Amino acid sequence: MKKIINVLLINGPNLNLLGTREIEIYGNLTLTDLINDLHKKSKKLNISLQDIQSNAENILIDAIHSSKNKNIHYIIINPAAFTHTSIAIRDALIGVEIPFIEVHISNIYAREHFRSHSWLSDISSGVICGLGLDGYYWALKTIYNRLIKSNNKKT
Numbered sequence: 001m002k003k004i005i006n007v008l009l010i011n012g013p014n015l016n017l018l019g020t021r022e023i024e025i026y027g028n029l030t031l032t033d034l035i036n037d038l039h040k041k042s043k044k045l046n047i048s049l050q051d052i053q054s055n056a057e058n059i060l061i062d063a064i065h066s067s068k069n070k071n072i073h074y075i076i077i078n079p080a081a082f083t084h085t086s087i088a089i090r091d092a093l094i095g096v097e098i099p100f101i102e103v104h105i106s107n108i109y110a111r112e113h114f115r116s117h118s119w120l121s122d123i124s125s126g127v128i129c130g131l132g133l134d135g136y137y138w139a140l141k142t143i144y145n146r147l148i149k150s151n152n153k154k155t
């Protein structure tokens with residue numbers, strides 16, 4: 001029987017504006033386009049994907065806390081601007097002890113200086129940035145490689 005991996009995808013503030021927001025940086029696909037595509041790709045990888053987007057820090061923190069009870073194996077998070085400000089999100093991720101990949105659509109190191117600091121990168125199990133929306137797919141693929149492909153090889 002194939003192992004199913006539960007992944008929670010978290011998108012932070014202003015990512016609900018994808019498709020209309022700073023198109024030259026974030027592209028013209030909407031969040032709905034992205035999520036629909038990732039659900040299709042997840043199915044092919046045997047990943048059960050749940051997703052949340054919120055502009056509120058407390059809602060993102062609550063989603064991280066409840067992922068423990070929901071048996072989430074891995075988190076993919078684009079914390080958006082909270083990347084650069086939120087020790088509370090950092091503490092929540094440390095608190096639940098669920099591995100996570102940090103994704104940024106843009107290359108945060110090639111933009112304003114304040115974006116080059118992340119409160120999450122050093123505790124993450126990987127960071128993807130500057131690959132556009134493809135970065136989310138590579139995060140899924142990495143989780144697949146780490147949790148499913150490597151297990152199949154052993155058995």
Ligand code: DQA
Nearest residue numbers: 014078080081104105106115
């Ligand atoms: C972002 C980069 C952040 O600096 C910014 O605040 C965002 C999006 C990205 O995906 O490139 O909202 O996380």
